[in-house]
Amino acid sequence: MDAIQLDGVVKEYVSHGEVVQAVKGVTLDIAEGEFFSLLGPSGCGKTTTMRMIAGFEEPTRGAVRLYGKDVTDVPPNKRDVNMVFQSYALFPHMSVWDNVAFGLKQKKVPTAEIRQRVTEMLEIVALTGREKRRPREMSGGQQQRVALARALVNHPRALLLDEPLGALDLKLRQAMQLELKRIQREVGITFVYVTHDQSEALTMSDRIAVMNDGLVDQLATPREIYEQPASTFVAGFIGTSNLIAGTATEGVLKISGGRVLVPGHDGEVTVTVRPEKIAIWTEEQPGDLSSVRGTVTEVVYLGTYNNYTVCLADGAEITVFQQNAVDATTTAERGDSVWLSWRPQHSYVIGR
Numbered sequence: 001m002d003a004i005q006l007d008g009v010v011k012e013y014v015s016h017g018e019v020v021q022a023v024k025g026v027t028l029d030i031a032e033g034e035f036f037s038l039l040g041p042s043g044c045g046k047t048t049t050m051r052m053i054a055g056f057e058e059p060t061r062g063a064v065r066l067y068g069k070d071v072t073d074v075p076p077n078k079r080d081v082n083m084v085f086q087s088y089a090l091f092p093h094m095s096v097w098d099n100v101a102f103g104l105k106q107k108k109v110p111t112a113e114i115r116q117r118v119t120e121m122l123e124i125v126a127l128t129g130r131e132k133r134r135p136r137e138m139s140g141g142q143q144q145r146v147a148l149a150r151a152l153v154n155h156p157r158a159l160l161l162d163e164p165l166g167a168l169d170l171k172l173r174q175a176m177q178l179e180l181k182r183i184q185r186e187v188g189i190t191f192v193y194v195t196h197d198q199s200e201a202l203t204m205s206d207r208i209a210v211m212n213d214g215l216v217d218q219l220a221t222p223r224e225i226y227e228q229p230a231s232t233f234v235a236g237f238i239g240t241s242n243l244i245a246g247t248a249t250e251g252v253l254k255i256s257g258g259r260v261l262v263p264g265h266d267g268e269v270t271v272t273v274r275p276e277k278i279a280i281w282t283e284e285q286p287g288d289l290s291s292v293r294g295t296v297t298e299v300v301y302l303g304t305y306n307n308y309t310v311c312l313a314d315g316a317e318i319t320v321f322q323q324n325a326v327d328a329t330t331t332a333e334r335g336d337s338v339w340l341s342w343r344p345q346h347s348y349v350i351g352r
Contacts, residue, residue: 038050
């Protein structure tokens, strides 16, 4: 059974006398036990969509269903979901134990059961031994785990997370991404995650809905979204992508200084090729590869790889990521004339 269903959900606001649509008709299904992410830039409607799932916002039109039951008009406290916010919203005067146990005490759960459930949850989030600490005595990552434990101890059927890692530094955020995925696997609860960070979504999600201007541009697995973007927006928003447009004849798109192979395609096309798929050479490569010539205009050393910007004769720029490995094809410098090549299957023709 699907845990969450959105059916043509629309959210309108009135701003300065004009009707503004924050969400423009979103339809999607989220499976039970799935780690599902709503991904997109600020203002795309992802947080509003989550708030409608939680019940904090009521759809202007459309329906929200939880496990097949229409909850469109049901208030938040009557929905079997919990929400974790970026601010954590912990009680500063309470210990970790009391923060986690708070919801259970409000529901008048028996003391023995509270003790058992809090103990189990603190073990899952790796906070055993820190029960007596106050939030101010803990790191940001530990506070995040307390907030998760407090939400999960109530055994919700779905957990909603609104950019919960945004306040953490990069290294801690990356560590918490893996922790969140581990916790989700252990508890087996449906997670719905809102983020504008592409790497977060790619790292943790079973499926991702990429939102743009109140609509879902693409809903697919992380690999499908990265390798086969449905639109130029998705190609540009997820990671780094090179977009090449032109007219293909018999599967060959001729561009300034070379050719791009697009087998099976003719006419006007837009092609995306990821920077890590491209190799740098000092000479032109065989005809079974896409091959274009250009001049290196920028080289940025990033430790594990170099980031090259190569300018073609018509002024178009192509980005190349080359790993710093012993078998790297070529190490280029600014001003070098180089050839770029990639396999035909790495030129993905975008449908729109």
